[in-house]
Amino acid sequence: DDKLLAEPLSHPDFFNVKELFSLKDLFDARVHLGHKKGCRHRFMEPYIFGCRLDQDIIDLDQTMQHLQLALNFTAHIAYRKGIILFVSRKRQFCHLVEGTARDCGEYAHTRYWQGGLLTNSHVQFGSSVRLPDLIIFLSSLNNVFEPHVAIRDAAKMNIPTVGVVDTNCNPCLITYPIPGNDDSPTAMELYCKLFRMTIIRAKDKRRQTEVFNELQ
Amino acid sequence: TLKLICTTTAVQRKNVGASGPEKYTEAFIKKQIEEFNLGKRHLANMMGEDPETFTQEDIDRAIAYLFPSGLFDKQARPMMKHPTEIFPEQRKIQWGEDGRPFHFLFYTGKQSYYSLMHETYEKLLNVQKYQDQLIAQDLPPKKEKKNLAGTRWLTKIELEEMLLEKLSDDDYLRFIQLLQKLMALPCGDTEEKYIEKFSREVPVQLQKVVIEPLKYDERGVAFSTGEGTRKTARATTVVYDNGTGKITVNGVSLLSYFPVLQDREQLLFPFQFLDKVGKHDMVCTVSGGGRSAQAGAIRLASAKALRSFVTEKEVEFMRQAGLLTPDPRVKERKKPGQEGARRKFTWKKR
Numbered sequence: 001d002d003k004l005l006a007e008p009l010s011h012p013d014f015f016n017v018k019e020l021f022s023l024k025d026l027f028d029a030r031v032h033l034g035h036k037k038g039c040r041h042r043f044m045e046p047y048i049f050g051c052r053l054d055q056d057i058i059d060l061d062q063t064m065q066h067l068q069l070a071l072n073f074t075a076h077i078a079y080r081k082g083i084i085l086f087v088s089r090k091r092q093f094c095h096l097v098e099g100t101a102r103d104c105g106e107y108a109h110t111r112y113w114q115g116g117l118l119t120n121s122h123v124q125f126g127s128s129v130r131l132p133d134l135i136i137f138l139s140s141l142n143n144v145f146e147p148h149v150a151i152r153d154a155a156k157m158n159i160p161t162v163g164v165v166d167t168n169c170n171p172c173l174i175t176y177p178i179p180g181n182d183d184s185p186t187a188m189e190l191y192c193k194l195f196r197m198t199i200i201r202a203k204d205k206r207r208q209t210e211v212f213n214e215l216q
Numbered sequence: 217t218l219k220l221i222c223t224t225t226a227v228q229r230k231n232v233g234a235s236g237p238e239k240y241t242e243a244f245i246k247k248q249i250e251e252f253n254l255g256k257r258h259l260a261n262m263m264g265e266d267p268e269t270f271t272q273e274d275i276d277r278a279i280a281y282l283f284p285s286g287l288f289d290k291q292a293r294p295m296m297k298h299p300t301e302i303f304p305e306q307r308k309i310q311w312g313e314d315g316r317p318f319h320f321l322f323y324t325g326k327q328s329y330y331s332l333m334h335e336t337y338e339k340l341l342n343v344q345k346y347q348d349q350l351i352a353q354d355l356p357p358k359k360e361k362k363n364l365a366g367t368r369w370l371t372k373i374e375l376e377e378m379l380l381e382k383l384s385d386d387d388y389l390r391f392i393q394l395l396q397k398l399m400a401l402p403c404g405d406t407e408e409k410y411i412e413k414f415s416r417e418v419p420v421q422l423q424k425v426v427i428e429p430l431k432y433d434e435r436g437v438a439f440s441t442g443e444g445t446r447k448t449a450r451a452t453t454v455v456y457d458n459g460t461g462k463i464t465v466n467g468v469s470l471l472s473y474f475p476v477l478q479d480r481e482q483l484l485f486p487f488q489f490l491d492k493v494g495k496h497d498m499v500c501t502v503s504g505g506g507r508s509a510q511a512g513a514i515r516l517a518s519a520k521a522l523r524s525f526v527t528e529k530e531v532e533f534m535r536q537a538g539l540l541t542p543d544p545r546v547k548e549r550k551k552p553g554q555e556g557a558r559r560k561f562t563w564k565k566r
Contacts, residue, residue: 081314081316083315085323095334095337095338098321098334101320102320107321107322108320108321109321109323109324111324114325117323117325124325126309128315129311130311130316130317132323
């Protein structure tokens with residue numbers, strides 16, 4: 001049992017997430033497009049490649065590295081049977097995100113976030129609830145262009161977060177930020193596809209190793 | 217070594233906030249049902265009756281006999297009912313042994329409502345895709361407008377009962393708007409079945425009132441009866457056709473029973489309205505109430521009787537004139553601390 005859990009941690013890329021995406025895929029899905037120069041957040045300046053006709057372009061090399069780290073992390077969480085919660089407050093992609101969560105067998109929250117969901121869970125749900133072990137933000141702003149409350153709450157409850165940060169977002173409290181576009185449908189579909197594939201891959205690997213260990 | 221034997225409960229329990237209503241697991245409810253069935257058989261044996269044919273009424277009688285209680289509230293007395301009646305139908309615990317919740321939208325708080333919105337939106341997308349396919353094939357979209365006259369959407373309370381969850385007014389409105397949007401598109405058959413779950417039929421109000429047909433006398437004269445009330449007066453009338461306008465009240469003629477002009481005008485009103493002043497004979501019996509109340513009661517009774525002689529349109533005119541509505545005003549009770557229903561005692565400054 002210990003070997004089951006310790007073995008993946010010895011390799012840097014045990015689940016081989018690098019092969020799921022390439023730079024060209026990211027470019028075709030228009031992940032590099034940011035908002036205008038006036039919307040730029042101060043802490044996103046290291047992730048921006050440049051500015052053309054007032055529109056910010058995100059550095060895709062850095063995005064590749066961050067995306068690989070984030071996908072690796074989610075795969076490890078899914079391998080250890082953790083609860084993953086997809087959060088996004090974009091109305092156009094609400095259905096897509098909920099569908100992705102359902103296909104993975106994980107959970108989603110794309111609706112109005114009630115204040116005490118994480119911090120007051122004893123009152124909201126019951127005393128013996130299990131809170132999510134990872135929260136994935138497919139858009140880290142809410143409908144009023146402010147940072148989503150769940151980022152702060154997850155930091156308070158010691159829950160690691162993975163989030164797609166656009167040029168107008170604050171990447172500070174997110175453990176694994178992924179600088180990238182969160183407004184285009186192609187980009188969102190790409191992210192959903194990537195997360196779905198990593199989670200399913202990690203779960204299959206877990207089932208295979210359990211069966212393998214039982215046979216031995 | 218000294219050991220603390222008695223500790224207060226305040227020391228044992230930390231400062232945990234109030235949790236919501238207790239939730240039950242399915243296994244707990246099943247156990248309760250088994251215990252209930254066993255207890256029912258034991259009770260039947262105790263009372264000397266057959267355990268196979270021991271109904272709920274027998275249980276109630278037996279419990280009332282064995283545990284007599286003088287408490288006022290029936291719900292406070294000892295009772296033995298099937299667990300489904302005692303434990304309110306609420307959601308049982310939503311997660312399994314490993315802690316993972318069953319529903320994928322559990323962490324939103326209102327899982328059934330949001331999953332309903334998700335499904336409805338999916339239906340909407342499917343319909344739009346189907347429409348696009350039809351347009352691509354250059355086929356005209358179906359325009360069968362479903363008749364919305366006799367249907368209404370579910371009320372908020374009915375929806376709450378269906379979902380077993382509390383909703384806010386905004387949530388309910390949003391759901392209804394989504395359904396209306398779905399209805400507005402040229403729908404396919406599958407979507408109609410889905411929408412039917414959320415619509416109820418409204419029975420047309422006017423159909424309930426049945427106008428009786430005319431009855432015929434031994435002499436061959438058509439007549440019809442009517443009943444009316446006003447305050448404490450009750451009246452029954454029989455209106456005959458081919459008459460001269462003769463009116464008999466309690467066996468006495470109209471002039472002697474109602475000396476006041478106002479009461480006689482009240483009686484005349486339905487006939488005047490239908491232009492049938494001298495054409496009908498009327499025989500009525502009336503009891504209770506005072507002078508005015510009896511007049512009002514006979515007026516209502518005669519209007520009801522006249523419905524059978526007249527077309528439906530004129531019945532509608534009568535209804536709009538207020539001839540067919542019983543007057544709901546009754547004497548208001550006197551309250552303590554006041555002289556009458558509304559009059560207060562004289563206020564004295566000192």
